[in-house]
Amino acid sequence: MIYPTERNQQQGHNTRAVHGGTQRNKAFDSLTTPIIQTATYTFNKTQDLIDFMESKTWGDGNDRGEYGRYGNPTVAAVEAKIAALDGAEDAVLYASGMNAVTSLLLTILPTGSHIVMTSDCYRRTRQFCQTFLARFGIETTVVLNGDYEALESAIIPRKTRFIISESPTNPYLRIADLDRIAHLGKKYRCLTLIDSTFATPINQRPIEWGIDFVLHSATKYLSGHNDLLAGSVSGRADRIKALKDARGVLGGVVDPQSAYLLERGIKTLGVRVRQQNQTAMAVAKFLEGHPKIERVWYPGLESHPDYEIAVQQMNGFGGVVSFEVYGDLQTTARFIDALQIPYIAPSLGGVESLIEQPALMSYYEKTTEERLALGIKDNLVRFAIGIEDTQDILDDLEQALQTC
Numbered sequence: 554m555i556y557p558t559e560r561n562q563q564q565g566h567n568t569r570a571v572h573g574g575t576q577r578n579k580a581f582d583s584l585t586t587p588i589i590q591t592a593t594y595t596f597n598k599t600q601d602l603i604d605f606m607e608s609k610t611w612g613d614g615n616d617r618g619e620y621g622r623y624g625n626p627t628v629a630a631v632e633a634k635i636a637a638l639d640g641a642e643d644a645v646l647y648a649s650g651m652n653a654v655t656s657l658l659l660t661i662l663p664t665g666s667h668i669v670m671t672s673d674c675y676r677r678t679r680q681f682c683q684t685f686l687a688r689f690g691i692e693t694t695v696v697l698n699g700d701y702e703a704l705e706s707a708i709i710p711r712k713t714r715f716i717i718s719e720s721p722t723n724p725y726l727r728i729a730d731l732d733r734i735a736h737l738g739k740k741y742r743c744l745t746l747i748d749s750t751f752a753t754p755i756n757q758r759p760i761e762w763g764i765d766f767v768l769h770s771a772t773k774y775l776s777g778h779n780d781l782l783a784g785s786v787s788g789r790a791d792r793i794k795a796l797k798d799a800r801g802v803l804g805g806v807v808d809p810q811s812a813y814l815l816e817r818g819i820k821t822l823g824v825r826v827r828q829q830n831q832t833a834m835a836v837a838k839f840l841e842g843h844p845k846i847e848r849v850w851y852p853g854l855e856s857h858p859d860y861e862i863a864v865q866q867m868n869g870f871g872g873v874v875s876f877e878v879y880g881d882l883q884t885t886a887r888f889i890d891a892l893q894i895p896y897i898a899p900s901l902g903g904v905e906s907l908i909e910q911p912a913l914m915s916y917y918e919k920t921t922e923e924r925l926a927l928g929i930k931d932n933l934v935r936f937a938i939g940i941e942d943t944q945d946i947l948d949d950l951e952q953a954l955q956t957c
């Protein structure tokens with residue numbers, strides 16, 4: 554398939570979300586991308602097979618392999634769209650966000666190498682590096698978010714291969730200084746990776762700041778409807794080609810049905826994220842001024858430690874607001890139970906608002922003291938805002954706060 558990616562790069566992000574990566578003349582003149590629901594591909598005669606093996610393309614150049622694990626046109630269309638949105642040369646799609654993390658690191662890191670990672674990062678990413686990769690002799694150093702001197706001193710020249718960060722982070726929405734991280738990567742010749750799941754390409758585009766790889770859990774904002782799992786990595790074409798080849802070995806392919814739903818979801822990414830940004834900002838301001846709230850974490854508020862970087866490097870501050878309710882674990886739980894709009898659930902980025910108390914969701918098995926050591930207070934709430942009307946969400950918060 555020939556994707557007009559270069560033309561897309563000059564267009565705005567709503568146009569890219571709708572048209573990015575899609576070819577004009579699809580099978581049967583279908584407007585939407587056909588779901589090529591097949592596990593394998595056929596050849597009319599042996600010579601066709603030989604021609605395919607020589608060129609690895611088929612007929613008009615359709616993106617496919619000889620077998621489903623090596624390529625699928627529906628998946629390829631989503632990859633081209635994500636690349637267009639991230640401003641990257643290419644992108645690769647995986648079965649989940651974690652599958653994207655593990656496949657990227659397993660493909661690129663040699664034995665004996667070293668990773669520097671910032672704290673307040675996705676728990677499973679840290680777990681993968683510190684337990685699984687450690688077994689292959691790959692070491693990980695975790696440095697405090699926002700401490701760039703510590704980050705630089707943690708780099709071991711010629712041994713450190715990757716600097717990994719997230720932006721915004723979970724749950725404190727810390728913002729990485731992409732400019733500084735990209736410079737450190739170039740200075741010490743290590744690759745840089747930003748998990749940009751919370752930002753989406755609408756709010757922040759790390760590739761444009763010189764970051765090597767951008768990762769998304771497409772399960773969240775990109776798909777936007779809480780109905781599928783997928784993950785992606787964007788970057789330079791030769792590196793993504795290596796990741797696609799490795800995916801054929803590691804096997805983390807996303808099925809065509811989910812790929813179709815993801816592409817459909819991405820088309821409305823711009824309007825959804827704009828609404829979520831706007832409501833989140835209103836919620837953050839409302840909560841900051843509320844007597845029953847102890848502290849609000851939102852990068853669009855001047856009180857946030859990374860407000861300055863967020864203003865310089867982001868186009869919007871995202872749809873997640875974290876805050877601390879005055880009171881203990883039970884008071885906070887009572888407030889959450891009194892809310893009528895958000896569901897209690899992990900995850901974020903969909904059209905439905907979701908709310909959780911990290912102490913009871915991701916850190917349930919730990920004691921209050923252990924959680925505090927990890928920086929998770931019992932009264933902390935993470936609110937992932939959906940696309941409901943802003944005023945309804947504000948009214949719901951107000952009535953629930955009156956009960957605690």
Ligand SMILES: *Cc1c(COP(=O)(O)O)cnc(C)c1O
Nearest residue numbers: 649650651675748750770772783
């Ligand atoms: C959810 C998430 C992941 C993992 O993605 P899955 O699709 O759930 O595997 C990775 N990073 C961040 C920041 C996430 O929020």
